[in-house]
Amino acid sequence: MKTKFATGLLALALCAAVSFSSNAQDKKKESVLDKTGKAIGKTATKVGNKTAEVAVKGSSKVVDKVYKGKMAPDGTDVYIDGKNKKYYINKKGAKIYLKASQIKERPVKP
DSSP states (O other), X not given: OHHHHHHHHHHHHHHHHHHHHHHTOOOOOOOHHHHHHHHHHHHHHXXXXXXXXXXXXXXXXXXXXXEEEXXXXXXXXXXXXXXXXXXXXXXXXXXXXXXXXXXXXXXXXX
């Protein structure tokens, strides 16, 4: 009888200990290393976007023609590809094709 009582009491104590320990876990505050990792990730994204933009602009200047006297909505150069489509390169290095109504006249410098 004493053995069953001791075993039951031990099982009850273990269950109580497990239930109390599960409530003891709190959310961790963001550590300095996590903040540094996020900052490095943002910087790496910026560097990657700029690298892609420079690479695509370089290849566009070699392969395609620059539409002289015209500019894109963001003020950059407009390129004409082999199929006579007009496009510009955005900040992420992607080619954005333009409608005729989106192409603006470049202001003449005195």
